[in-house]
Amino acid sequence: MAHNVLTAISNIVAFANTDLKSYASTYLIRINAVGEQLEFYIKDALATSFKLPQAKKQAAYSQVFSYLGNQNNPPDMIIKDSDAFEIKKIESFTAALALNSSPPKDRLRADDIRITEACRKCEQLAWKEKDLFYVVGNAKGGVVRSLFFIHGTCYAAEHKVYDKVHEPIKTKINSVLDSLGLEKGETVELGKVRKVDPLGITELRIRGCGALKIRLAFLKIYAQ
Numbered sequence: 001m002a003h004n005v006l007t008a009i010s011n012i013v014a015f016a017n018t019d020l021k022s023y024a025s026t027y028l029i030r031i032n033a034v035g036e037q038l039e040f041y042i043k044d045a046l047a048t049s050f051k052l053p054q055a056k057k058q059a060a061y062s063q064v065f066s067y068l069g070n071q072n073n074p075p076d077m078i079i080k081d082s083d084a085f086e087i088k089k090i091e092s093f094t095a096a097l098a099l100n101s102s103p104p105k106d107r108l109r110a111d112d113i114r115i116t117e118a119c120r121k122c123e124q125l126a127w128k129e130k131d132l133f134y135v136v137g138n139a140k141g142g143v144v145r146s147l148f149f150i151h152g153t154c155y156a157a158e159h160k161v162y163d164k165v166h167e168p169i170k171t172k173i174n175s176v177l178d179s180l181g182l183e184k185g186e187t188v189e190l191g192k193v194r195k196v197d198p199l200g201i202t203e204l205r206i207r208g209c210g211a212l213k214i215r216l217a218f219l220k221i222y223a224q
Contacts, residue, residue, distance in 0.1 A: 001048070003064050003079050005133060005149045008045035015050045018144040029054050035089045038137045039076060041144070042087050043068075046079065067122035073115055074102055075132065078122060083131045084108040091140050103162035106152045108132040112159070113188045166190070173206055 001007075017023050020037040027050065031037055044050045049060040061068065067078040075084040086105075088097045102114050108130040110120050132152040138145045173191040177184050185192035191206035 003046055011045045011048055020139060021142045034139050034142050038089050038139050039087050042135050067119050075108055083133055085133050085135055087135045089137050089139050104156035105132050106156040106158055
């Protein structure tokens with residue numbers, strides 16, 4: 001059975017339950033945060049595992065996904081030998097997507113310094129690039145009112161467009177840190193200062209607050 005965006009949409013329609021709290025209380029254990037509930041909801045939609053007890057969900061996920069991410073690095077999940085997915089919860093249609101210091105991506109690339117080594121090596125055959133979908137859910141009050149599957153190429157520019165902004169700023173920040181005689185740390189963010197205080201126990205992270213505005217009105221795939 002193929003596992004893709006069309007599979008997910010079909011499973012969501014068949015499941016016919018958009019109340020995340022009801023879904024979590026029946027099919028999940030100790031998952032209370034709406035954002036985390038939404039992530040499991042999308043996992044189950046892609047893996048066709050909505051109604052499985054949680055004890056059996058992990059086995060289903062391992063059959064479908066080659067990578068299940070972490071909180072700090074994109075993506076949130078990758079289907080084996082197929083697409084990558086990044087899940088975002090919003091409260092309204094005018095909200096910006098918080099990208100956690102990572103620029104928007106048209107596709108997921110193996111040479112992206114912001115992904116983990118585990119992600120880079122998650123499949124038996126080395127991969128260079130994957131299609132990336134942003135899954136944007138309006139889940140105000142714990143109910144999925146609208147859900148969008150947006151292909152990265154529909155709204156994000158090529159990686160080099162964002163790098164042209166990031167790299168000059170990073171260079172200038174490093175120049176300022178050098179002029180102040182501060183100790184720099186290795187980072188993929190804009191900058192990092194080590195040993196800020198006399199005890200050397202404080203670090204300063206200089207981050208770009210990535211956020212993106214997108215028009216969702218014409219991209220709605222599923223709505224209650």
